Amino acid sequence: DVKVTQSSRYLVKRTGEKVFLECVQDMDHENMFWYRQDPGLGLRLIYFSYDVKMKEKGDIPEGYSVSREKKERFSLILESASTNQTSMYLCASSLYGSSYEQYFGPGTRLTVT
Amino acid sequence: AQSVAQPEDQVNVAEGNPLTVKCTYSVSGNPYLFWYVQYPNRGLQFLLKYITGDNLVKGSYGFEAEFNKSQTSFHLKKPSALVSDSALYFCAVRDISGGYNKLIFGAGTRLAVHP
Numbered sequence: 024d025v026k027v028t029q030s031s032r033y034l035v036k037r038t039g040e041k042v043f044l045e046c047v048q049d050m051d052h053e054n055m056f057w058y059r060q061d062p063g064l065g066l067r068l069i070y071f072s073y074d075v076k077m078k079e080k081g082d083i084p085e086g087y088s089v090s091r092e093k094k095e096r097f098s099l100i101l102e103s104a105s106t107n108q109t110s111m112y113l114c115a116s117s118l119y120g121s122s123y124e125q126y127f128g129p130g131t132r133l134t135v136t
Numbered sequence: 137a138q139s140v141a142q143p144e145d146q147v148n149v150a151e152g153n154p155l156t157v158k159c160t161y162s163v164s165g166n167p168y169l170f171w172y173v174q175y176p177n178r179g180l181q182f183l184l185k186y187i188t189g190d191n192l193v194k195g196s197y198g199f200e201a202e203f204n205k206s207q208t209s210f211h212l213k214k215p216s217a218l219v220s221d222s223a224l225y226f227c228a229v230r231d232i233s234g235g236y237n238k239l240i241f242g243a244g245t246r247l248a249v250h251p
Contacts, residue, residue, distance in 0.1 A: 027179070056238075063145070065226060066180075066241040079236060113179060123168060123230050123237055127179035 026050070027128035029114055035134045042101040044131050046114030052126075053119035055097035057081075057089065060111040060130070072097055073119065104135045138163045138231040142242035149217045149249050157212040157245045159227030168230035169210040170239065171201055175223045183225075186210060197221070217249045 030045035046055065054073055058066040058081075068081030070089040078089050086108060090098040097116075101108055111132050115125040139162045149155045161167055171183040184195025191203045201212045212225060227242040 054237075058241075063243055065243040068238060071236070071238065073236065079234070081238070115180075123170070123239060124182050124185065125180075125239060127172075127181070129177075129179045 027114055027116055027126050029112075029128040029131050031131050032129060033132050033134075035136065036101075036104050037136055038105060040101075040104050040135075042104050042133065042135075044099040044101075044112055044114075044133070046097045046099070046116075046128055047095055048097075048114075048116040048126070049095065050116070050118075050126070051094065052116035053094070054117045054125075055091065056115040056117075056125065057087075057097065057099045058113045058115065059083070060113055066113065069099065104133075106135050109133060109135045137233070138229050138240050140169075140227050140229045140240055140242045142225075142227055142245045144245050145243075146246045146248060149247070151219055151249050151251050152216055155214050155217040155221070155247065155249070157225050157227075157247060159210045159212065159242060161208050161210060161227075161229050163229055165232075167203075167208075167210075169201075169203065170228040170230075171195065171199070171210075171212050172226045172228060172241075173197075173223050174226065174244075180226065183212070217247075219249050219251055222247055222249045 027048045056071045057069045072091045088100045113130045114128040117125045169186045172180040186203045194200045228239040231238045231240045
């Protein structure tokens with residue numbers, strides 16, 4: 024089974040802090056994605072990556088950056104956390120050239136106070 | 137632009153009754169359509185997909201979905217609901233804008249199955 028793990032299930036940070044969310048997948052998938060999930064808005068794509076050191080902006084990249092130094096790891100960075108970044112963050116991975124089926128991690132619920 | 141809509145925020149069904157969770161889409165070209173489910177405090181799990189072929193697609197946990205091109209719909213169905221089916225359901229469509237393969241998700245529909 025594909026396993027996607029995220030470093031924390033719950034995280035509480037203060038406004039202005041730098042926040043790192045880590046995601047690791049164990050199935051040698053080329054593609055990795057970061058989403059945020061908010062009630063009534065569904066999942067919105069923040070950033071994605073199709074290869075090591077490669078990144079592309081999604082629909083809502085403002086206030087976020089990412090890093091992919093190794094194939095299995097994709098990090099989401101909040102340079103200066105703000106209260107409007109309080110949300111559930113979901114990481115996903117998929118095979119390159121697959122029929123787009125994505126495998127998701129359990130999510131990190133981030134609260135910025 | 138590609139988009140997907142789930143017109144119902146919540147669907148309530150009695151256990152044992154059939155259920156339908158609605159999804160409509162707007163795409164250019166052939167649609168690739170997906171359903172995912174999110175159980176409480178869990179990540180999303182893939183249920184089923186339509187790429188091509190039969191309009192009725194069967195997936196996990198007894199779910200199926202019917203692709204209707206004329207109505208641009210991809211409704212999720214199950215003949216007999218279980219209390220354990222209570223979860224958040226997301227419809228998604230493939231997006232290839234910008235030359236990359238991504239998914240666009242609907243807002244989600246909460247399914248509540250009552251004993």
